[in-house]
Amino acid sequence: MSVASVGDDRIVLDRIGPVFHMTLANPGRHNALTWRMYDEFAEAIELAAADPAVRVIVIRGQGGAFAAGTDITQFASFTTGEQGLQYEQHIAGILDKLLKLSIPVIAAVDGPAVGAGLAIAACSDVVIATESATFGVPIARTVGNCIPPAVMRRLHARMGHGRTMAMLLAASLLPAEEAQKAGFVYKVVAHDDFEDAVARLSNRMSQTAPVTVAALKEMDRRLQDDPAANGDDLLLRCYGSADFQEGVAAFTEHRTPQWKGH
Incomplete structure (x- = not known):
């Protein structure tokens, strides 16, 4: 299924048990995101957040690419800096929705994850990639725009300050293995093993304690904003x-726990 759409550019949704799949699809443009796709992506996040049966989200691209940023043809209508600022603020709001999800988000990256595609991967909890995946924001040699502070801060945290700035200032792309060495990518797998690896990871995450997972994600968000953040409320909630x-x-009785999410 997909969120209501009338063109080829869309977000395709599919829920398999507790795993909610969101596929970025824009054939012929390496899944570059259009305004409509951004809106559908935000709707999909809200759908997943409202469904208690959803325990994991997997974001991926269609046809050998994750997402080649925003569809640049749309920028032709921009005539003022204010329009660019409004665009960045809108996208920041969508990424914030993604970051605030209480359930795990996996970015399954095959091919380029560039610009906004990289931002989406950076705002996911875990990135798993094929050997042909590449990561970057080459705007310094392409469009000539900029990225907002929240995205740069996220990249610093996930890739390291030095590697992030070198990538941005040289407008270069990181291959999957280098992104893994940086700590951005959790695992690089061969194409033939990719679907199985994504399925194993998402299925394992779907069996974890929802209260604990939500607390771990919130703790991570707080620490990225403030290394001295307090987490007493999260500890109290879990215990x-x-x-x-x-x-x-379940541990003392040697059985599998039956999580309720409260």
């Missing part, structure tokens, strides 16, 4: 949850 009681009981 005071029914899932904690269930986890202890």
Whole structure:
């Protein structure tokens, strides 16, 4: 299924059990994101967040690419700096929705994850990639725009300051293996093993304790904003949850815990 759309550019959605798949699709443009795709992407995030049966999100691209940024043809209508600022603020709001999800988000990257595609991958919790994946924001030699502070801060945290700035200032692309060495990519796998690897990872994440996962994600968000952030409320929430009681009981009884999410 897909969010309502009338063109080739769309976000294709599919839920397989507890795993919610979001596929970026813009044939012939390496899945470059159009305004409509951004809106559908935001709607898809809201759909997933509202469905208690969804335990993991997998974001991927169609046809051998993740996403080649924003569809640049749309920028032809920009005549003022204010229009660019409004665009960046709109995209920042969508990425913030992605970051604030309480469930794990996996970016399954095959081919280029460039510009906005890289931003989406950076705002996911885990990136798994094929050997042909590449990552970058080559705007200094292409469009001549800029990225907002939130995206740069996220890239600094995920890739390291030195590597991020070298990539941005040289307008270069990182191959998958280098992105893995930087810590941005969790695992690089061969094309033939990619689908199985994504399925294994998403299935494993779908079996984890929802309260714990939500707390871990919130702790990560806080620490990226403030290394001295307090997490006492998150610890209280976990230790005071029914899932904690269930986890202890299941461990002592040598059985698989039945998580309730509260």
